[in-house]
Amino acid sequence: MQSVTIRDVAARAGVSVATASRVLSGHPATSADSRRRVDDAARELGFRPNAQARSLRKTRTNTIGVLVSDVRNPFFAEIAHTVEQSALATGMATLLCNANESTDQQDLCLDLLVSQRVDGMIVAPQGDGSGSLREVLTLGMPVVFVDRTIDGVDVPSVTSDNRTGIADAARHLAELGHRRVGYVAGPQETSTGRERLEAYRDAVATHGFDPDPRLVHQGDFQVASGVEGAELLLGLDEPPTAILAADSLMTFGVLQVCQDRGVQIGSELSLVGYDDIDAFRLVSPALTVIAHDAARMGSLAVEMIRDVLADEPVTPAVLPTTLVVRGSTGSPDPRRTS
Amino acid sequence: MQSVTIRDVAARAGVSVATASRVLSGHPATSADSRRRVDDAARELGFRPNAQARSLRKTRTNTIGVLVSDVRNPFFAEIAHTVEQSALATGMATLLCNANESTDQQDLCLDLLVSQRVDGMIVAPQGDGSGSLREVLTLGMPVVFVDRTIDGVDVPSVTSDNRTGIADAARHLAELGHRRVGYVAGPQETSTGRERLEAYRDAVATHGFDPDPRLVHQGDFQVASGVEGAELLLGLDEPPTAILAADSLMTFGVLQVCQDRGVQIGSELSLVGYDDIDAFRLVSPALTVIAHDAARMGSLAVEMIRDVLADEPVTPAVLPTTLVVRGSTGSPDPRRTS
DNA sequence: CGATTCCATGGAACCGATTACACGGAGAGT
DNA sequence: ACTCTCCGTGTAATCGGTTCCATGGAATCG
Incomplete structure (x- = not known):
């Protein structure tokens, strides 16, 4: 990893380092002659400017x-x-x-x-x-x-407008006739986790969903917690008729559990995922999702x-x-x- | 973005920059007294070493x-x-x-x-x-x-052992009775694309698959080329009974087309994907895949x-x-x- | 023709860290 | 008491670029 420095380039081009620097960084005050010579020298030596040195002097690292x-x-x-x-x-x-x-x-x-x-x-x-x-x-x-x-x-x-996303999904479920809607929540350390959970709670009130606290599982946006949540929700003595999951990885987890247990999605259990991912269009039935760009x-x-x-x-x-x-x-x- | 430099730290601690540097980089030749004072000063000032300057001097950037x-x-x-x-x-x-x-x-x-x-x-x-x-x-x-x-x-x-992966998949298809096996290839600018295609060609010879060149679609490891490949293969006057796709994104593309066209995977068309991705276990039927770690x-x-x-x-x-x-x-x- | 402007150029300072080297004081050995 | 070591510390050089400033030559102007 020996390095070619701007000094080497300047020497080969027969100019000072100042001129070499000016040419290499596109400074206008350079003659056509030195531009040519420096460019040639740089190319011949395979000069790579050291970004460390450059950004040490300028204050920007780009x-x-x-x-x-x-x-x-x-x-x-x-x-x-x-x-x-x-x-x-x-x-x-x-x-x-x-x-x-x-x-x-x-x-x-x-x-x-x-x-x-x-x-x-x-x-x-x-x-x-x-x-x-x-x-x-x-x-x-x-x-x-x-x-x-x-x-x-x-x-x-x-x-993105998390509240509206959840609200739309909840209204959709309400219109279909659901009253026991499970929710796999994101971590409350994140704003998205909080906003989406609040929107779900608002929806519970608005649409008269069952306020059973066991219907909410606190997840962490990772697959495993989706699995956990689905296991718990489906294991209830009176399981929800629909589940809403607060991100794509947890939705994966829920899907996985449904598949393992042979739960028919769409008929036996309605499922709404978050994020519109290629994969969600390919599972069957394709997933209803809250999409954002x-x-x-x-x-x-x-x-x-x-x-x-x-x-x-x-x-x-x-x-x-x-x-x-x-x-x-x-x-x-x-x-x-x- | 005003920066606290090691000089500021040294000044506050009442030592030279050399001593400050030694303390901060864990050099053994420092007294307990200056260690304490420098550490305190650094903490109080919120000192963040400038990685640019450091790696300019050392030759490593870590x-x-x-x-x-x-x-x-x-x-x-x-x-x-x-x-x-x-x-x-x-x-x-x-x-x-x-x-x-x-x-x-x-x-x-x-x-x-x-x-x-x-x-x-x-x-x-x-x-x-x-x-x-x-x-x-x-x-x-x-x-x-x-x-x-x-x-x-x-x-x-x-x-990873690409050849064996494809060979295993091909043997599996041969054992099931397939003779017209479509292949969505990866770009030939990549070793994986080449190796997998060669392995497919070997398999065609070994198992007596139909050598029809139209059964191979040249893709580029992205979703769109999987879509393209599937359209072409399924549009042949005599479409393949099985398709092998050389990476996960192209497999997604094939799945998408099958879904759009209502092609029943597993019965009407066998499909083997590459890479074992969560999503591939969740589509139904779950995908047979060549997995690597x-x-x-x-x-x-x-x-x-x-x-x-x-x-x-x-x-x-x-x-x-x-x-x-x-x-x-x-x-x-x-x-x-x- | 002399004064002024402009421009390309080189020398040297500088960015913020690390480190070779020198130095002074304390402790050990004779 | 004198020398030798050892250790903590400070001064200054250094890494590889950029840029301020001074300079000299050519071009422009009155």
């Missing part, structure tokens, strides 16, 4: 940090992907980190990103805004929240962080959710409705 | 680059996830990049990683080893290939790059694949077998 809660979650994978592509398109690099739905690991990642001196961050946060997150913000680091927010922390964000979220977040970095005003965005009705929801099973 | 071909592909998402977790566990940071199945973007990412002076790279490569990849290697950058390799490029790698691959790759960095000998690893037989494969539809 890199933004992206902190998602789980790359294996297709929703966040999509966000990560769009963010990277949009950033790349505007010449910025991204540093992708994974909080793994753990506040400790979130802190670790934030520390890493600060050390790397990223110009800004796009974060799907969790927790109460204490720990490293608070430090990062008091440091004056430009941050944009994506998908999730933190109460009392004033940071531009692009989120991850790609749009990602690209909006990049625009937003660019505006923040350019000191331009930003307005938080709340993207709409749509209920996509497919075969997994139907009238309650008459054998089960009491 | 960061490895990870270049996968598509984060949205669950297989690579899993690899990215494990790699990040294993690296983090050993105190190394990761820079995750996405080649998006494009050689140009791969070059862009490699350039970025070199500029960032990562200590080493874990790469799922594509192409013929020209372009930036060649430069990176001649630079002496430690590289480990994961999942894919490049012919004639001698780099330690952890891959992405998590193991990721953690092995990290071990391997660590060995390379420590100048220890490494032996390439080839992980086994297993055929997981589920409901999507069955005897050929008698109406279709001529």
Whole structure:
């Protein structure tokens, strides 16, 4: 890993390092002659500028940090992907980190990103805004929240309209005649987990659903907790006629249990998932889902962080959710409705 | 984004920068007194070492680059996830990049990683080893290939036994009585795409499958090409009785078409997918798949790059694949077998 | 023709850490 | 008491770029 430095290039081109630097970074005050010679020398030597050295001197690294809660979650994978592509398109690099739905690991990642001196961050946060997150913000680091927010922390964000999503789904179930609707909740350390649960509780009141507290299982946005929730809900002496799950991985868990137990989705049990993932259209019956646009979220977040970095005003965005009705929801099973 | 530097810390602690540096980086030659004072000062000021400056001086960045071909592909998402977790566990940071199945973007990412002076790279490569990849290697950058390799490029790698995977699947189909087996191939710019296609061709010969060239559709490991392939194969005047798809995204595409056309999988058409993804167990019938262990691959790759960095000998690893037989494969539809 | 402007260029300072080297004081050995 | 070691500390060089400032030559203008 011997490196070619700008000094080597300057020497070969027969100019000073200052001139070499100017040519290589596109400074206008350079002669055609030295431009040619420096470019040639750089190409011949295979010169790669050292980004460390460069960003040590400039204050910008031209890199933004992206902190998602789980790359294996297709929703966040999509966000990560769009963010990277949009950033790349505007010449910025991204540093992708994974909080793994753990506040400790979130802190670790934030520390890493600060050390790397990223110009800004796009974060799907969790927790109460204490720990490293608070430090990062008091440091004056430009941050944009994506998908999730933190109460009392004033940071531009692009989120989706969780309440309406759940409300639409609940109304849909109510119209089909459901009264006992199970809910697999997301972690209450996240704004999305909280908002969706509140919306569910509102719906319970609005539509006169059975308020049995055993119908709510507290999950953590991962597959295993969906499995757990489904086991508990289906194991009740009077199981729900419909289940609503608060994210895609937990929906996977519920599906898995239904398949193992041979529960017929759509007829025996109605199921509404969150996030519209390819796979949900392929199971049969296809899943009714609350869809939101991850790609749009990602690209909006990049625009937003660019505006923040350019000191331009930003307005938080709340993207709409749509209920996509497919075969997994139907009238309650008459054998089960009491 | 005003920064607290080590000079500020030293001043507050009443010591020189050298002492401060020594304390903060755990150098043994420090007195208990200055240790306490520097630690206190650093904490009070919220000091964050500038990784740029540090790695400019040391030659190591303590960061490895990870270049996968598509984060949205669950297989690579899993690899990215494990790699990040294993690296983090050993105190190394990761820079995750996405080649998006494009050689140009791969070059862009490699350039970025070199500029960032990562200590080493874990790469799922594509192409013929020209372009930036060649430069990176001649630079002496430690590289480990994961999942894919490049012919004639001698780099330690952890891959899976693609040939056996396809061979097992083909034998399974042959035993069920299939003779017209469609194949949706991966891009021939990747070793996995090539190996799997060759293995399919071998199987055609071995089992006496119909060698009709129209049974092979050249895809690119993305959903859309799976859709395309399925449309073409199912549109043949004499469609295949079974289809084998060379990766999970293309398998999704095939599934989608079957669902749209109302083709009954398992009875009307047998389908074997690649990669064992949660979703494939949930479609009905559950998919017969060629499974390989992405998590193991990721953690092995990290071990391997660590060995390379420590100048220890490494032996390439080839992980086994297993055929997981589920409901999507069955005897050929008698109406279709001529 | 002399004065002024403009521009390409080189020298040197600088970003924020690490570290080689020198130094001074304390403790050990004779 | 004198030397030798050892240890903690400070000064300054260094990593590889960028950029301020001064300079000299050419072009422009009155």
